[in-house]
Amino acid sequence: MAITDDNAFELPRLRSSFTLENDTEFLENDNCAEFFDVKFCPYQPLDAPPVFAAISKKHAFHDTGRYLLSAAHDQIINLWTLPDLPTEAIQTPARVHYPHFSTSAVHSGIIDCVAFYGDCILSRACHDNVISLWRIEGFSSANPPPAESEAPTAQTTVPTNYEEASRLTRSAFVPTISPQCPSQYTMLLQFYTPNCGPQFFMRFKLHFVPDQHPVLAFCNAAGNVFFWDFERLVAYREFMEALKDPGRDKSKQLPHPSWMRLVKTRSKTDSKGRQGGGDKDVPSTFRADAIRLSEEIGDYNVETLETWASRYSQDDPHEPLKAHKTESSSANFVGRQTAWSPGGEWCVVVGSSNQALILQRWANKGSISRASASASASASVPPSVSAQNGAV
Structure with a gap:
């Protein structure tokens, strides 16, 4: 299996935030200073500077x-x-x-x-x-x-x-x-x-445009912005299928994508009194499968396999997947709406206290074109197309 690691898999980083003055001071029926919506202007070339608007007050x-x-x-x-x-003027609108x-x-x-x-x-x-x-x-x-x-x-x-x-x-x-x-x-x-x-x-927002990875973004009530790259789910499934292939050369370790990070095995209780390794609160089903798989293939430890599964496995639709990346701001910030720029470089989250978070990806590698973003990665297939295979 060919593994390609480039900036197509990169997820946004928090770059800046700003807060506007309380615009509810003179309103009798609304004293809650919050942004509830944000939109990027869709009617502009992809190489134009992105413009977004945050709006106070499905x-x-x-x-x-x-x-x-x-x-x-x-x-x-x-x-x-x-x-x-x-196509012509009518007197009575159609009703569904x-x-x-x-x-x-x-x-x-x-x-x-x-x-x-x-x-x-x-x-x-x-x-x-x-x-x-x-x-x-x-x-x-x-x-x-x-x-x-x-x-x-x-x-x-x-x-x-x-x-x-x-x-x-x-x-x-x-x-x-x-x-x-x-x-x-x-x-x-x-x-x-x-x-x-x-x-x-x-509200969440899915960045879903041709020739780019579908990326889901959401901000919780503790100022944490979560991202899930749907293409990573496809790449993980392909990697695990290749890893389990009985015909592969097991004398050579199969290269894995850089975003599938290895987790070091810790003793039952480390120097700080923490138990085990890998992610906290990993579901027991992931743990059991990781133990079995680690014994079968021997390439990766249990902590690594269960951490990967908790983020990328599609085997159990009722086990929620952890975020592929989390960016944190103020713990008092409640995210209300997320928006993506048309080119996918910028992500903006608005919410409580009239605050907006600005996140960016590909900052150090120049603006990536929509074509080059997908040239070295397999095309994302919506689950409606690949449903027969039981995968996203």
């Missing part, structure tokens, strides 16, 4: 423009199909009364943010401490949009008991569950976002 379109996601405080996520839009997919089963709290990743969905709710990546079974944007008459209504499903799955989910793509399709949606991955507490209105 919806998502599919790239095809035919589908819309909505979410709200009622814990429900809806997928709407947009009808063919008129029912979504073609609706579920309250994915999250149990107020839903903050939803986004498409290919045909799959990223979503987050307060109290969950995770961002979920999942797909609607049977849905493909490559197929013709379903007719309005196919949208399931609340009266279509009459639950026979509380445990019935269709009580929480309605879908035009899989109207009824069966042994062949036992679920109307499938959880693919979860990303661990600790220290969010009871806070809501905290």
